[in-house]
Amino acid sequence: MTIGAGPRGPGVLVIEPMGNAGRFLVEAADRLGLRLYAATHEEVHDAYPVRLRSALSGVCATDLTDTPRALADMEAFCRRHEVAGVAACFELFTPLAALLAERVALPGNDPLLARAARNKVLMGEAFAAAGIPAPRWAVARDAAEAHRVARTGGLGWPLVVKPAEQGGSWGVSVVDGPGGDALAHAVAAARRFTHARPHGLELDTTALLQEYVPGTEYSCDTVVAGGVAHPLPVVRKDTTEGRYRIETGHTCPSGLDGELAGIVQHTAARAALAVGVRNGIAHTELKIPPGTRTPYVIETGARLPGDNLCEVVEAATGVSEAAAYLQAVLGRVPDTAATAADAASIRFLLPERGGVLRRASIPEAPGTHGELHLRPGDTVPEPADSACRIGHVVARAATAERARDLAAGVVARSLVEVG
Ligand SMILES: Nc1ncnc2c1ncn2[C@@H]1O[C@H](COP(=O)(O)OP(=O)(O)OP(=O)(O)O)[C@@H](O)[C@H]1O
Ligand SMILES: [Mg+2]
Incomplete structure (x- = not known):
């Protein structure tokens, strides 16, 4: 029998499972005895790895960039296949997943807040409204505006310039000072993404200028079920230094003392709730400035982590983030208790x-x-x-x-x- 296929337990529709976390969802669905369906574009599906393709019980082929059409197609699909849960595995489609879950009356995230989990301008507003420690920020549409904001906005130097909507550190640069054309280049780099691959989704090309938060970086994921936050372990994140910050690795456990790890988990949970995560998972990145015990939230996404973090966390603690996520979108109590201390x-x-x-x-x-x-x-x-x-x-x-x-x-x- 094909893994995950066949007339077995409840079905979950995953909006675009082709990213890094997709294979962990496949494994977890198999373990939980769930049917897994994908919503995607036909040509994106054609490029799926064989393992993913053969694990799916069915595919809803639609145009995910056309929200009304995608919602109508996915609603019909959910009804036809008696889908019991809706998950997103691609950050840019997490607001679409929230809209679909509401439409088909399944557990999901708050559709009114969900865009804040995709767009870093709205995210900054959501964090400010919730009083969550986060870098101060301003927006810029061109280099002249960026220079004006840098001069008058009180953000200081260095400055982080990044796209309002993107991932993978694409278009993110750290600019040391106002001299030369570094700031202009950074703004152009942040604004160069008009559409996201591979679906062609239109992106907000606003550039965000953020105060630079120094310190060590961590990530912490939060499963939320019925509005209740279940924190997952804190992970230490290493990146390159300098203009481009690329992750060089992640380690679990984080090395933080128990109390500070608890503060990180609490802050990450607040960030998840602030962007409307109610039945799902959030991946939150935080930095702790030296000499403080205050984590600043760099960003959160209403999705499983990338970078094989599902594997790292499970190897260290025995917790399957993907299984906990699937349980949350099915309205079940997620298994988040550690069973190992490696x-x-x-x-x-x-x-x-x-x-x-x-x-x-x-x-x-x-x-x-x-x-x-x-x-x-x-x-x-x-x-x-x-x-x-x-x-x-x-x-x-x-x-x-x-x-x-x-x-x-x-x-x-x-x-x-x-x-
Ligand atoms: N305000 C900031 N202060 C200090 N460092 C920052 C700031 N914003 C971003 N960085 C650094 O740049 C990295 C990438 O930024 P960010 O997470 O916002 O972009 P991203 O494209 O969503 O990244 P990814 O998908 O790789 O996590 C962060 O992990 C962090 O190391
Ligand atoms: Mg990030």
């Missing part, structure tokens, strides 16, 4: 520059496994966002430090040749 870490293989991948290999080592994302001959983008990743290594160990060192050691011994 550690896990993921490190990414990043190139020093863009070009063509000549050779790449990851050595084998006990307690680790690696995966290449690109093949020899593939184009390697400039290391300005997460699209440049060549592969990753996941390590499991008894402590966070050991797991991190183990994965970092394998990455250091990996071969990456870009010509």
Whole structure:
């Protein structure tokens, strides 16, 4: 029997399961005995990996960029297949999932707030309204406005410039000061995305200027079921320094003391609730300025985390975020209690520059496994966002430090040749 297919338990319609978390949803649905359906575009479905395609009990082919049409098609599909839950696996479609859940009277997020989980301008407003510590911000439509805001807005330097709607650190830059044309370039970089791949969804091209929050970065996911927040473990996040901040790895547990980890979880839960997450999951990123115990929320998304974080958290704690998410959208109580106290870490293989991948290999080592994302001959983008990743290594160990060192050691011994 095909994994996940067949006349089994309740069905969940996932709006675009093709991202990083899709495979974890497939595994979790199989474990929970659920049927999984996808809502997507026909040509996007054609490019699904075989494993994902064969795990689906059915596909609602529609145009996700046309909200009225997509809602009508998905509503008819939900009724035909007696779908019992609606999930989103692609950040830009989380507001669409909230609208669909309301329309078919299934557990979902607050459709009036849901756009704040996709658009960082609305997110900033939602955080301010809820009193959540977050960087101060302003918007700019061009370089002249950005210079004016930088001079008069009291945001200070460095400044972070980013697109209102995008992910993967695409178009995000840290600008050190007003000199030269760095700010103008950053605004142009943030505004260059008019449509999102692969569906062609139109994006808000407003550039956001944010106060720079110094400190160590963490992420913390929150499952919300019936409006009740269930915090998941805190994860330590490492990024590159300088103009472009690309994740270099994630480690669970975070190394924070119990009380501070609790504060991070509480702040992440407040952020999730502030953007209308009521039956679902949120992935929240936070920074803690040195010498303080106040986490600042950088962003939250009403979706499962990317970057194989589902794997890292489950390897460390035994908690399946994907299963908890599916339980929440079905109106069940999510299983979020840790069943293990191990550690896990993921490190990414990043190139020093863009070009063509000549050779790449990851050595084998006990307690680790690696995966290449690109093949020899593939184009390697400039290391300005997460699209440049060549592969990753996941390590499991008894402590966070050991797991991190183990994965970092394998990455250091990996071969990456870009010509
Ligand atoms: N205001 C800020 N202060 C300090 N660092 C920031 C700020 N905003 C963003 N960053 C850094 O840039 C990274 C990417 O920014 P952000 O998370 O807003 O963009 P994104 O495209 O949604 O990223 P991703 O999808 O990779 O998480 C953050 O993880 C953080 O390291
Ligand atoms: Mg982010």
